[in-house]
Amino acid sequence: MEPPPSPGPERLFDSHRLPGDGFLLLALLLYAPVGFCLLVLRVFLGIHVFLVSCALPDSVLRRFVVRTMCAVLGLVARQEDSGLRDHRVRVLISNHVTPFDHNIVNLLTSCSTPLLNSPPSFVCWSRGFMEMDGRGELVESLKRFCASTRLPPTPLLLFPEEEATNGREGLLRFSSWPFSIQDVVQPLTLRVQRPLVSVTVSDASWVSELLWSLFVPFTVYQVRWLRPVHRQLGEGSEEFSLRVQQLVAKELGQTGTQLTPADKAEHMKRQRHPRLRPQSAQSFPPSPGPSPDVQLATLAQRVKEVLPHVPLGVIQRDLGMRKGRLTTGCVDLTITNLLEGAVTFMPEDISERTQALPTASTPKTLAQCLSCKVGIRCVFNDDDFASPLTL
Secondary structure (H helix, E strand, O other), X not given: OOOOOOOOHHHHOOOOOOOOOHHHHHHHHHHHHHHHHHHHHHHHHHHHHHHHHHHOOOOHHHHXXXXXXXXXXXXEEEEEOHHHOXXXXXXXXXXXXXXXXXXXXXXXXXXXXXXXXXXOOXXXXXXXXXXXOOHHHHHHHHHHHHHOOOOOOOOEEEOXXXXXXXXXXXXXXOOOHHHHOOOEEEEEEEEEEOOOOOOOOOOOOHHHHHHHHHHOOOEEEEEEEOOOEEOOOOOOHHHHHHHHHHHHHHHHOOEEOOOXXXXXXXXXXXXXXXXXXXXXXXXXXXXXXXOHHHHHHHHHHHHHHHOOOOOHHHHHHHHHOOOOOOOHHHHHHHHHHHHOOOOOOOOOOHHHHHHOHHHHOOOOOHHHHHHHHOOOEOOEOOOOEOOOOEO
């Protein structure tokens, strides 16, 4: 029996917050006045939660108090199989669903999470992230953090997907760098449920996600602990990450895909330009074994048909950066880069080419010329003209 096909990005990321079902949409409209009142009330309560979490030291008492106050805000944290939690393991691995996953897990056990691709700032600290200087020395810094002998030891909570999904269909490909820190990790699964609206939207900011969390009646985070996983003898970081990904996906009843955060970014770009998708995403039957140059010229001509003002050399240069793996998706990505200004160019004058089109197909005979210019049908003998017959 063949395994089910891997889900595409359109199934891993929700693009709309509101439900498509008419009954749920009606229920949301009826709930909206209550939701707005809860939002205003919870904003003021949230300020107190933030101050309490800053004032109290990290301890069991602090986690109990903050967890109770978060339940009032509608953020309910639950855990299963907590007896499997091994406090000797310094690296925790989880799937990623919302921007607040690390805060919820921190309510259950003490942990630290670095914020990737963002400089240290007050916002980084206030959201509960560990401040890091950059990814260039990220792995070495995390290795030193795990090797520290301070007591009590604080484990690292890492999200190898690096981007949040809707948590229903599948997992993004796990990055290998979290598995190069130590030889043993403890996975955990995270399920998030929320009534009326989607749990997360692919292009939403963390502020809008927070406001929606305070608007809805509740959001339930279900954490389940799994047994620690050890690196096998001679196993590299890539194989280690793939094995843990398949384990987490199996526990969630989902599929481990090969999609990356780059695929999510490309999917979001296509959503911003929906008019280009019917033209650029049509499938053309490939010729048997075309050479790379012929394939590059064919794809460049397809982009030229959509964007005639872009010089052909600029199109070929952008496509040539992906030479060796040219696909139909390269056309979409090149069109998006040109529209969003990622590739600079000097636009061509389309009017000159348009005026030159009639001269390129000049009639060869006088009869054809007259019929094109005047619309008169003429009959010619071998030696001379004949008079016009019909208009």
